Amino acid sequence: MQKSDKEKKSVRKYNKYQQLQEEIGFHFTNERLLKQAFTHSSYVNEHRRKPYEDNERLEFLGDAVLELTVSQYLYKKYPLMSEGELTKLRAAIVCEPSLVTFAHALQFGRYVLLGKGEELTGGRERPALLADVFEAFVGALYLDQGMEVALQFLKKTVFPKIDEGAFSHVMDYKSxxxxxxxxxxxxxxxxxxxxxxxxxxxxxxxxxxxxxGDMKGTGIGRSKKEAEQKAAQQALALLKNSN
Structure with a gap:
């Protein structure tokens, strides 16, 4: 029996999200949550007769999950870092450009459901949209699988970038x-x-x-903090040159 165009379209969408789950290695119990994470408000506005829900509420939740998990990771990773430095580093990790980078790495743009107007104006590559989708996905994963699985996802996508030093430009010399x-x-x-x-x-x-126990740097300053920063700067240069 031949499938209707509507049924074929539904199967294609289903296969698309199945493919995404295979690629990222995380499978949803409730696939409606996954689809919602990728549903932009412009798509909902064009399909008012259907029970679609956009990703804005999931984005709100995902933002909170990211703040907490990244804060916890930094707190444990940098036991000597001050509150101010931790705040600055976290802000660099969860800011829009960073979230866009994470979304691009996962090719999330391919899976977004957009209205025709948004599609025509390049919405699929719009930074704010991609950042929102990443947050919404984190929120959806948290709702579907809980905090532990959300953490596992971030251990694969976000935390390695921290470990590689991708955000060290916002840290002081000691950090x-x-x-x-x-x-x-x-x-x-x-x-x-x-x-x-x-x-x-x-x-x-x-x-x-x-x-x-080996001396790696010396610094002079008007305060202990300034002197330590200059000593750390000298040590950094020494260690980087020796690598």
Whole structure:
């Protein structure tokens, strides 16, 4: 018996999302959630007679899941990093350009359901749309499989980029040094104030940084923090040149 055009179209959509699940290695119990994650509001507006739901609520949820999981990962990975630095690093990871990069790597743009007008104006490649889809997918996966599976997905897609140092440009020198040493499993970093000189109103500090007991850098500054940053900068240059 011949399938109608409507049935054929339905099968193609089903196969498309089956293919996506095979490619990413995560399978949904409720495939309606998966489809919703890729349904743009423009598509819903053009299909008002059908029970479609756009991905905006899932995006809201996914944003919260990302904030929490990335925060937890950074908290454990960088035990010496300050609250301010952790906040800055997290912001770089969950910002729109980064989410777009993750979405592109997974070719999420291919699976978005768009209205005709949005399609014609290049919506499939629009950064804000792709970032929203990535968040919505995380939200859908969390609802369908729970936090542990959502974490497993991020361990495959987001956390490796952190480990590779893709966001180290937003970190200060001490954080960059710590990230480099941890990534290479090179050992333990220690800072020591070697010298304090000058009157109280115009003090100068000399800091040294050690890796496994070996001195790798020296810095001079008007505060201990500044001296340590300069020592870390010197150590970073030394270690990068020796690699």
């Amino acid at each position: 960059q040094l710590q990230e480099l040493v941890q990534r290479d499993g090179a050992g333990t970093i220690e800072y020591k104030i070697h010298l304090e000189k000058g009157p109280a109103h115009n003090k100068e500090f000399v800091s040294k940084v050690f890796l496994n």
